Amino acid sequence: MTENGDTTPLVVLEGVNKHFGSLHVLRDIDLTISRGEVLVVIGPSGGGKSTLCRAINRLETVDGGTITFDGRPLPAEGKALARLRSEVGMVFQSFNLFAHKTILENVTLGPVKVRGVARAQAEQRGMELLERVGIGSQASKYPAQLSGGQQQRVAIARALAMDPKMILFDEPTSALDPEMVQEVLDVMVGLARDGMTMMVVTHEMGFARRAANRVVFMAEGQIVEENTPDAFFTAPRTDRAKDFLSKILTH
Amino acid sequence: MEALIEEFPVIRDAFWLTIRLTLASGLAALILGTLLAAMRVSPLPILRGIGTVYVNAIRNIPLTLVIVFCGLGLGVVLNVSFSDSLSTNSMWLSIIGLSAYTAAFVCESIRAGINTVPMGQAEAARAIGLTFAQNLRLIVLPQAFRAVIAPLGSILIALTKNTTIAAAIGVGEASLTMKTLFEAHGDAVVPIFFGFALGFLVLTLPIGLLFGWLAKRMAVAR
Numbered sequence: 286m287t288e289n290g291d292t293t294p295l296v297v298l299e300g301v302n303k304h305f306g307s308l309h310v311l312r313d314i315d316l317t318i319s320r321g322e323v324l325v326v327i328g329p330s331g332g333g334k335s336t337l338c339r340a341i342n343r344l345e346t347v348d349g350g351t352i353t354f355d356g357r358p359l360p361a362e363g364k365a366l367a368r369l370r371s372e373v374g375m376v377f378q379s380f381n382l383f384a385h386k387t388i389l390e391n392v393t394l395g396p397v398k399v400r401g402v403a404r405a406q407a408e409q410r411g412m413e414l415l416e417r418v419g420i421g422s423q424a425s426k427y428p429a430q431l432s433g434g435q436q437q438r439v440a441i442a443r444a445l446a447m448d449p450k451m452i453l454f455d456e457p458t459s460a461l462d463p464e465m466v467q468e469v470l471d472v473m474v475g476l477a478r479d480g481m482t483m484m485v486v487t488h489e490m491g492f493a494r495r496a497a498n499r500v501v502f503m504a505e506g507q508i509v510e511e512n513t514p515d516a517f518f519t520a521p522r523t524d525r526a527k528d529f530l531s532k533i534l535t536h
Numbered sequence: 537m538e539a540l541i542e543e544f545p546v547i548r549d550a551f552w553l554t555i556r557l558t559l560a561s562g563l564a565a566l567i568l569g570t571l572l573a574a575m576r577v578s579p580l581p582i583l584r585g586i587g588t589v590y591v592n593a594i595r596n597i598p599l600t601l602v603i604v605f606c607g608l609g610l611g612v613v614l615n616v617s618f619s620d621s622l623s624t625n626s627m628w629l630s631i632i633g634l635s636a637y638t639a640a641f642v643c644e645s646i647r648a649g650i651n652t653v654p655m656g657q658a659e660a661a662r663a664i665g666l667t668f669a670q671n672l673r674l675i676v677l678p679q680a681f682r683a684v685i686a687p688l689g690s691i692l693i694a695l696t697k698n699t700t701i702a703a704a705i706g707v708g709e710a711s712l713t714m715k716t717l718f719e720a721h722g723d724a725v726v727p728i729f730f731g732f733a734l735g736f737l738v739l740t741l742p743i744g745l746l747f748g749w750l751a752k753r754m755a756v757a758r
Contacts, residue, residue: 344659364667371665381656384756385679395664398674429757440660447664 293356295320295451295482296341301350303336303506310336311347312506318451318484323477325493325514326486328503329529334486337503338455341484342373355450371399374444374452378460380436382428388415388439389424392446399447407446414442418472434465438472451482458489488533490518502526539724540731543717550713551735557631557699557709558739562692564635569642573680574672576647587643595640599633599701606633607705623708630702638695645687649680654758682754689747693740710735 296318303311310333318324326334339345340352343359343366352359354373360366382391392411396402402410415421418438420431428436437457444452454473458466470492477483477496487493493500493514500517502510502525510517510526518534521527540547575587594602606629610616618628653676661675681688700711708716714732718725 342663344663367662367665367667369665370663373663375660375663377656377660377663379656381654381660383657383660383675384758385682394674395666398670399665427757443664 291320293320294318295322295355296484297351297353298337298340299351301337301340301347301352303333303340303345303347303349310506311340314350314508316501316508318482321480321482322499323481323483323485323497324499324501325497326484326501326503327488327493327529328509332504333506334503335455338453338484338486341453342370342375344375367399371395371447372450374447374449376437376440376444376452376454376457378456380428380433380440380460382436382439382443384428387425387427388420388431391428391439392443395443395447411442411446414445415439417445418442419468432465433461434468437461437465437469441469441472441476445476451484452476454483454485454487456486456488458487490534494518502529504529537724537727539717539721540727543721543728546713546717547710547731547735550708550710551739553627553707554696554699554709555739557627557634557702557707558692558696560631561634561638561699562695564631565638565642565691565695566688568635568639570646570677572639572643573646573650574677576643577650577672579668591640591643594637595644597637599637599698600704602637603630603633603701603704606630606636611705623706626705626707627702630699630705630707634695634698634702638691638698641691641694642688645684645691646677646680648687649682649684650676652683653679679756682751682756685747685751685754689743689751692747693743696740696743697736 294317296316298314298316301311301314302309314337326337328334336345340347341354354369360369382388383394386394389408389411392414393404393407396407396410397404412421412424415424418441420435420438420442423431423435428439431439441452457473458469461469466489470489473483473485473492474496485492485497497514500512500514501508502517502521502523504525510521510523512522517526518530521530572587572590575583576591578584607626610632611625611629616629617625619625657675657679658671661671666674699709702709703712703715706712710732714728717728721728
C-alpha cells in the first residue's frame with residue numbers, strides 16, 4: 286500500500302467541521318493530499334489554517350466529518366493515536382524543542398523511545414540529519430543556546446528522524462527574525478525536492494512559488510480557492526483572495 | 537551546659553531518629569506526591585478525582601490528627617505491625633503519617649511545576665508519538681521538577697520540623713527527648729532548649745542552602 290508509486294491519496298478530509306465555542310473555525314472542509322505533494326495553505330489569521338493543520342495529527346479534535354490518513358480513519362486515542370502521530374511529522378511556529386534535552390537528544394528521543402531503535406544507531410542517524418540541516422556542530426548544545434533559525438532546523442531534523450510519511454508545518458517561519466527565514470525555507474525546499482509530502486501553513490509566497498504543487502486559500506474556516514501557485518498568485522479567482530493578496534503584495 | 541555534655545549520646549541518638557524520620561518520609565512523600573500529581577493531570581476523570589480528594593482531605597487535616605490516627609487507628613485498632621519492638625513500630629507508623637501528609641504538599645508543588653512547562657513541550661512530545669505516560673516521564677515531569685526544586689526544599693524543611701509531631705505517639709525523636717531531659721535536668725532547661733534549637737538549625741539551614749543552589753544549577757534555560 287505504501288510503496289512508491291502508490292496513487293491512493295495520503296490524507297483525505299471529508300466534510301470536516303470544528304467549533305471553538307460559538308466560533309465555527311472549520312466549515313465543511315473537503316481536502317485531499319496526494320503522496321509526495323507539497324501543499325501550501327495561506328489566508329488571513331483566524332481563518333482556520335493552523336486548526337486544519339493540527340487536525341491532521343489530531344492535536345485538535347474535530348466535531349464532524351472524517352479524516353483518513355494512509356487509508357485509515359484517525360484513531361481517537363491511546364497507542365493507535367500515538368502510532369499515527371509518529372508517522373506524521375510536525376514543525377511548530379514556536380519550535381518547541383525539548384528545553385531540558387541537548388540538540389542530539391531532541392532528535393534521538395523519538396526513534397529510541399517510540400520506535401525502539403538502538404541508541405547508537407539513533408545517534409548516528411541523528412547526526413546525519415543534523416548535518417543535513419546544517420546544525421551538526423551544535424549537537425551537544427541546549428536549545429536555548431541556538432538562534433531561532435537553528436532551532437527550527439533542529440525541529441525539522443527531529444521530525445525527519447521518525448521517517449514520517451508526511452510533515453505538517455504550522456507557520457514555521459512566523460516566529461523568526463527576518464534574516465533567519467531563508468535558512469529554514471532552504472531546508473524545506475530541499476525536503477520538497479526529495480519528495481516529502483508536506484502541508485505548509487505559511488505566508489511565504491517565495492516558498493509557495495518555488496516548492497508548492499498546490500495552494501489552498503482559507504478564510505473564515507472555509508477553503509475559498511485552490512490552484513497552482515502561479516495561477517493563484519497571478520490570477521486569483523475570488524474577490525476574497527484578491528483582497529488578501531492585494532494586502533500582502535503591495536509592499 | 538554540663539547537662540548537654542552529659543546527655544550528648546542521648547541527644548545524638550534523638551537527632552539521628554529525627555534524621556531517619558525525615559529522610560524516609562521525604563523519600564516516600566516524593567514518590568507518592570509525584571504519583572498524585574500524575575493522577576491530577578491525567579486524562580482519566582476517576583484518577584483526577586481520587587487525586588483531588590486525597591490532596592484536599594489530607595492537606596486540611598492537622599498533622600497531629602494524622603499521626604495519632606496512624607498510631608491508634610492503624611497501629612492499635614487495625615493492628616498494623618512492622619516490628620515486635622514498640623518503638624520501631626511507632627517509628628514506621630509515624631513515617632506513614634508524615635509521608636501521607638507531606639505527599640499532598642509535594643503533589644501541589646509538582647503540579648505548579650507542571651504549569652510552568654509550556655504547552656508546546658507536551659504538544660511536541662505528543663506529535664512524535666510519545667504516549668501520555670512517556671510524555672509525563674520524559675518531557676513534562678523532568679522540567680516540572682527543575683522548576684520546583686526550591687519549593688520542594690521548603691517542604692523538606694517543614695517536614696524536618698514536623699517530625700516532632702511523631703512525639704504524639706511516643707516516638708523518641710528530638711522534641712520528645714528534649715521534654716524528657718527537661719524533667720531530668722530541671723536546673724538546665726534553657727541550655728537544653730538552645731541545644732535542641734541549634735540542632736534543628738544545623739539540619740534545616742543547609743537544606744535551604746542546598747536546594748537554593750540546586751534550583752539555580754538545574755534551572756531549564758528557555
